[in-house]
Amino acid sequence: MKEGPDIARVAALIGDPARANMLTALMSGRALTATELALEAGVTAQTASSHLAKLHEGGILAARKQGRHRYFTIGNPDIVDLLETLMGIAQRTGHNRVRTGPRDPALRKARICYDHLAGEMGVTLFEKLQQHQVVEFDDVGDIRLTRQGATFIEGFGLDLAEMRQLRRPLCRECLDWSMRRSHLAGALGAGLLQRMLDLGWARRLNDSRVIDFTPAGEKAFYDLFLALPSN
Known part of the structure; x- marks a missing residue:
């Protein structure tokens, strides 16, 4: 057996x-x-x-x-991770859905992956957070929030103490099926997306995973995350 x-x-x-x-x-x-x-x-x-x-x-x-x-x-979040990974494998191996539509470009640009931002804008966010030392990989390959990153995150209006009490990792790397690079998941990834929604930068489209940024919201997104100060 x-x-x-x-x-x-x-x-x-x-x-x-x-x-x-x-x-x-x-x-x-x-x-x-x-x-x-x-x-x-x-x-x-x-x-x-x-x-x-x-x-x-x-x-x-x-x-x-x-x-x-x-x-x-x-x-649970492990199932979300598994499904996103399977989507990436399906994309890379050519097992795509036959049905396509006008939402496809919007899905690739910005979408929700359970509770965090994915797509082109999600990958860009994660890359810029790394470039500006808001988050970094530790010696064993896990992603973590830096001290200066904590200052930035709290300045953006997020409650780190509350997020640290949740029964989930604060930071987690999630492979993006459409970009084939990683975006940020975990409590921090979810908190960042919710803050953008609360600020009115974007909204979730009904019956879709699309995150629709307003022109002003998209500008605010790039102005903030592309211009972060680094050491």
Whole structure:
């Protein structure tokens, strides 16, 4: 009898096309109902319920009831990391969706990856934070916030003490499927995106992962992060 983690079980749960479509939809970071996920997967409500039960039982999804509806979200950040990595592999190996549309360029420019900024602007953000020593890699290859970075982040209006109390890494590197380079995830990545939204620099488009920056917001983004002072 084989011992250790059963990766085949996890792969089978994620690999079904209908379930993969549901999980991709949940990468928007929104909690969705079974009816909404059935539409995303292109299956009947009954079939969707069966798929969702398997994903929930397998620990891939979390569920909560509010009023008459039951809402589903991705179970934990590790699943988000796995899905984004799989998207990158699919992109690099040519396994892309046949259906394309006018949102594709917008998705590549700026999109939400669960709760942080991805796409061209997400990769640019991460690169500039490294160039200006806001974040850096430590001796074992983990990304961390520097002392001068902490000053900058708090000056941008984020509560570092609160973020450090969360049950997730403060900084984490996440491979971007469209850019094939990394963007910033973790509590800091999520906090930076939420702050941009709160400032009105950008908004999340309905029924999409697109983060739509206003002209003024995009200018503010580049003015701030491209012009950071460095030592």
